[in-house]
Amino acid sequence: MNRFNKILIANRGEIAIRIMRACRELGIGTVAVYSEADKDALHVQFADEAILLGEAAPKESYLNADKLIRAALDSKADAIHPGYGFLSENASFAAAVESAKLTFIGPSADSIRAMGDKAESKIMMKKAGVPTVPGFEGLDSDDDFRKAAKEIGYPVLVKAAAGGGGKGMRVVNAESELTEAIESARSEALNSFGDERLLIEKYLVDAHHIEFQVFGDKHGNLIHLFERECSVQRRHQKIIEETPSILLTPNPSTGSGRDLREEMGQAAVNAAKAVNYFNAGTIEFIFDPKTSRYYFLEMNTRLQVEHPITELVAGIDLVQWQIKIAAGEKFPFTQTDFTQHGHAIECRVYAEDPSNGFLPSTGKLLQFIEPHGPGIRVDSGFAKDKEVTHFYDPLLAKLIVHAENREAAIQKMQIALRDFIVHGVITNIDFMQAVLAHDDFAQGKVTTRWVEQNLESTLESRSLLLENRQQAVGLHMIAAALADLTFASSNSQPAVSNETDPFSPWKHMNNYRN
Numbered sequence: 001m002n003r004f005n006k007i008l009i010a011n012r013g014e015i016a017i018r019i020m021r022a023c024r025e026l027g028i029g030t031v032a033v034y035s036e037a038d039k040d041a042l043h044v045q046f047a048d049e050a051i052l053l054g055e056a057a058p059k060e061s062y063l064n065a066d067k068l069i070r071a072a073l074d075s076k077a078d079a080i081h082p083g084y085g086f087l088s089e090n091a092s093f094a095a096a097v098e099s100a101k102l103t104f105i106g107p108s109a110d111s112i113r114a115m116g117d118k119a120e121s122k123i124m125m126k127k128a129g130v131p132t133v134p135g136f137e138g139l140d141s142d143d144d145f146r147k148a149a150k151e152i153g154y155p156v157l158v159k160a161a162a163g164g165g166g167k168g169m170r171v172v173n174a175e176s177e178l179t180e181a182i183e184s185a186r187s188e189a190l191n192s193f194g195d196e197r198l199l200i201e202k203y204l205v206d207a208h209h210i211e212f213q214v215f216g217d218k219h220g221n222l223i224h225l226f227e228r229e230c231s232v233q234r235r236h237q238k239i240i241e242e243t244p245s246i247l248l249t250p251n252p253s254t255g256s257g258r259d260l261r262e263e264m265g266q267a268a269v270n271a272a273k274a275v276n277y278f279n280a281g282t283i284e285f286i287f288d289p290k291t292s293r294y295y296f297l298e299m300n301t302r303l304q305v306e307h308p309i310t311e312l313v314a315g316i317d318l319v320q321w322q323i324k325i326a327a328g329e330k331f332p333f334t335q336t337d338f339t340q341h342g343h344a345i346e347c348r349v350y351a352e353d354p355s356n357g358f359l360p361s362t363g364k365l366l367q368f369i370e371p372h373g374p375g376i377r378v379d380s381g382f383a384k385d386k387e388v389t390h391f392y393d394p395l396l397a398k399l400i401v402h403a404e405n406r407e408a409a410i411q412k413m414q415i416a417l418r419d420f421i422v423h424g425v426i427t428n429i430d431f432m433q434a435v436l437a438h439d440d441f442a443q444g445k446v447t448t449r450w451v452e453q454n455l456e457s458t459l460e461s462r463s464l465l466l467e468n469r470q471q472a473v474g475l476h477m478i479a480a481a482l483a484d485l486t487f488a489s490s491n492s493q494p495a496v497s498n499e500t501d502p503f504s505p506w507k508h509m510n511n512y513r514n
Helices: 013-025 042-046 065-074 091-099 109-116 118-127 142-152 175-193 261-273 307-314 318-326 406-419 429-436 450-472 475-483 485-491
Strands: 006-009 029-035 049-054 079-081 156-160 169-172 198-202 208-216 222-234 237-243 279-288 293-300 343-350 359-364 367-369 376-380 395-403 421-423
Touching (some): 006 013, 006 065, 013 376, 065 079, 079 318, 091 109, 109 118, 118 198, 118 293, 142 156, 142 175, 142 198, 169 175, 175 198, 208 261, 208 293, 208 307, 222 307, 237 307, 261 279, 307 318, 307 395, 343 406, 406 429, 429 450
Parallel strands (some): 029 049
Antiparallel strands (some): 156 169, 156 198, 208 222, 222 237, 237 343, 279 293, 343 395, 367 421, 376 395
């Protein structure tokens, strides 16, 4: 392959550090980029060299394609890895990177463009024989939408054709709600994506979100690396993911259940082949447990936030292989080379307040103690004394556990969450403990609407867990936190962000759905 000597990582936080670790193991130099708000960030310290992009606002830094490419050229980097979020699924950026004689570590711009349009991608999936949610694309008038809704039956989902992340999306339960939903969805889609086109499809109540990791090279080899269950969500954003999915594994004691893993995996591969895909990607499905039917939702043409659980169960370093594939190496494995080993769960630790609408929390991290032990992995972009600002996504860390079976993994995660100590900001740690302790989670019954339907009772359980956690925290930790409160009271009190900057990602949290 054409070996890379240096890679620029066009991202920040935990994912930037994750990519840098992979580069180190491959003997490749790394270049970090940062905004003025991130000058003291861990990813800047971890890289071999770092380049300031500009002001804190993403449009002046991490979303500025020209500055990113110029930084890569000035540092004599060979390639750019976009991570996830920001410009990772921007076809124009991918094309511009290649035009600058640099390598984009991801799929082709054509593949990104093809899967970025929700309406066009559904049409392509239908042609490829991949099941899609019943619905219609290319509608114009309200009458067209009314007829379509009547044909597929309420409730329906009206959503933007050119975007994602919950923007331009409305659930409609009756015809009387349709006109207003179309108008508001159209307006939001236009403001968010510059494109007011909408599509309509059947809204599946109490569905599960199951996605398949696909991976291919530039030589025509393409396989899947099994599924991830991602149904624990708030505001259309995942907070807990696991693999394997309990729904795709037959019950050996009763003989019930139908193994859909192979069927869905093949559908995912067919979907990726339809756009000549290479590198890492994810095919997302909506799964109806009542009928055991699944439907294509969308494709994420990048590395996923939850990729670590696939790595642990499949036994592969996805980031290293992203880099090798981008350099032209052949993927030497076939589908039969991989099996699922054990069970893995990921919890996203956010600086946010579950009891206040999951609004982000800001402040200085007075304590940040990560759990350790066999089968525990933490991908983090923060440390003690670092500042959580309002400029970027409030993800503090990804806590991942791996065990021999699901029950053991759940227990290991509950203990790891208990041992994850964060002072200075409000977090969702205790909320996730409450979810994991719920009978519905144990039985695999949590759907994409479960959090909103059970929020009040889960918050009550969280309060009890919070009391127990406070009693269990060592006195030395409390003393250390209190010692810093003099500084914090005047500079960095935990606070819920009420960001007014219209370009701030915290202003539009749904843009961070991954």
